[in-house]
Amino acid sequence: MVPLLIVLAKRPNPLRAMILGWVAGSVFFYASCYWLTYSMIHYGGLPAWLWWVLAALLAALAAYLILRARRRAAWDAEVAEAEAEVSWLGRELLAQLQQTTTTDALAGGWQVSAARVREVEDRLTGLEASAPDEQRAARATELRDAVRSSRTDVETLIATRDEVGTPAVLAAATSRLVEALNPPPPPPTP
Numbered sequence: 001m002v003p004l005l006i007v008l009a010k011r012p013n014p015l016r017a018m019i020l021g022w023v024a025g026s027v028f029f030y031a032s033c034y035w036l037t038y039s040m041i042h043y044g045g046l047p048a049w050l051w052w053v054l055a056a057l058l059a060a061l062a063a064y065l066i067l068r069a070r071r072r073a074a075w076d077a078e079v080a081e082a083e084a085e086v087s088w089l090g091r092e093l094l095a096q097l098q099q100t101t102t103t104d105a106l107a108g109g110w111q112v113s114a115a116r117v118r119e120v121e122d123r124l125t126g127l128e129a130s131a132p133d134e135q136r137a138a139r140a141t142e143l144r145d146a147v148r149s150s151r152t153d154v155e156t157l158i159a160t161r162d163e164v165g166t167p168a169v170l171a172a173a174t175s176r177l178v179e180a181l182n183p184p185p186p187p188p189t190p
Contacts, residue, residue: 015069023062030055072132079127079140083181085120086143089150090177093117097154098170103161110154121147139183146180149173 040046093113100106124144131137150173157166 013073016073019062019065019069023066026058026062068132072136075127075130075132075136078123079136079143082120082123082127082140082143085116085123086147086177087181089113089117089120089147090174090181094150094154094170094174094177098167098174100166103158103163103166106154106166107158110158114151117147117151121151142183143180146176150177 041048041051093109097106097109100109121144124140124147128137128140128144131140153169153173157169162169
């Protein structure tokens with residue numbers, strides 16, 4: 001019991017606590033109730049191999065649930081990193097670009113960070129493909145589309161050298177990214 005509590009205290013996570021508690025409880029119960037299997041095998045006439053198959057199935061189920069939870073946690077951590085990059089793009093880079101006075105200054109500021117923006121867009125595309133469920137895939141797609149649209153808007157501004165429309169386009173790109181980072185809550189289910 002103490003090792004389980006130590007592991008859970010290091011990194012508290014409700015799903016991990018549930019899975020580890022279930023596994024530890026199952027092992028403890030099976031070890032402390034050995035007489036149940038003994039009586040069923042020796043007095044009940046059940047074959048011993050049946051109990052071994054049952055134990056193997058439970059172990060396989062536990063392993064599957066643990067691996068699935070770890071994959072989801074790793075994916076969520078990667079999305080959190082990508083969200084930090086999207087936040088940087090929307091709240092810092094585009095805010096700095098809005099302060100530029102010429103399209104040459106805009107192009108120079110963008111050129112310095114364009115590779116980082118493309119990298120986060122590519123990372124979000126990969127996360128969309130590797131998402132563990134549809135809801136997470138939709139989240140990655142929404143973020144990727146917002147980054148792609150903002151990138152396209154800035155590159156169009158640079159190509160057309162439109163100094164008059166620059167503040168409005170950059171403000172729209174910023175609001176698009178902030179909206180993607182803070183989506184509205186889902187509607188209540190009836």
